[in-house]
Amino acid sequence: MDNIAYSIFKPLVWFLVKFLYRPTVIGKENIPKKGAYVLAGNHTKWIDPPTLVALNKKQVHFLAKEEMWHGISIVVVKAMGCIPVNRKIHDHDALEAAYKCLNSGSSIGIFPEGTINRTDKLTMPFKIGAVKMANKCNVPLVPFVITGKYKLFRKGVTIEFLKPRYISDDIDKENKKLEKDIAKKIKESKNNGK
Secondary structure, eight states: OHHHHHHHHHHHHHHHHHTTTTOEEEOGGGGGGOOOOOEEOOOOOOHHHHHHHHOOOOOOOEEEGGGGSSSHHHHHHTOOOOEEEEEEEEHHHHHHHHHHHTTTOOEEEEEEESSSSSSSSOOOOOOHHHHHHHHHHHOOEEEEEEEEOOOOTBBOOEEEOOBBOOOOOOOOHHHHHHHHHHHHHHHHHHTTTO
């Protein structure tokens, strides 16, 4: 599912993210070097997906709200190889597209919160899609945690990749564990004043 537009888009995004926001990256060794995986974590700003694209050597196909397929943003989501998802329904088409992607050896990126967290809570309730995809396609799930703030031309945001894990058939339990692990990391960061 890799495409020419992505090969042009990726170096540009990498340069802009590194130059403009200078993210601190922890645990990059936890991203599998071979094979498909599901990347799942918290959502803080619109810049999260491009940042994660820039930090992954492999192409990651993010699930993105279908509203992004209108106007100028369509250029970006197509270049990134995103998969449109209708958030108003249980979008079977989006799930099938993600399964096809994973089964072909490509990777998926998803924000289980479903949208940017603008609340005072550490995380919003996680939807089950990420763990469901990883379980069904028998690929590792790589949790990530975004903490701090994006600040122009200086360090402020940290992206931490946690150890990959395979998901058991107890999807609800796995989803709660994923949410709990990410919330715990965010809380630790806040307690440390980051």
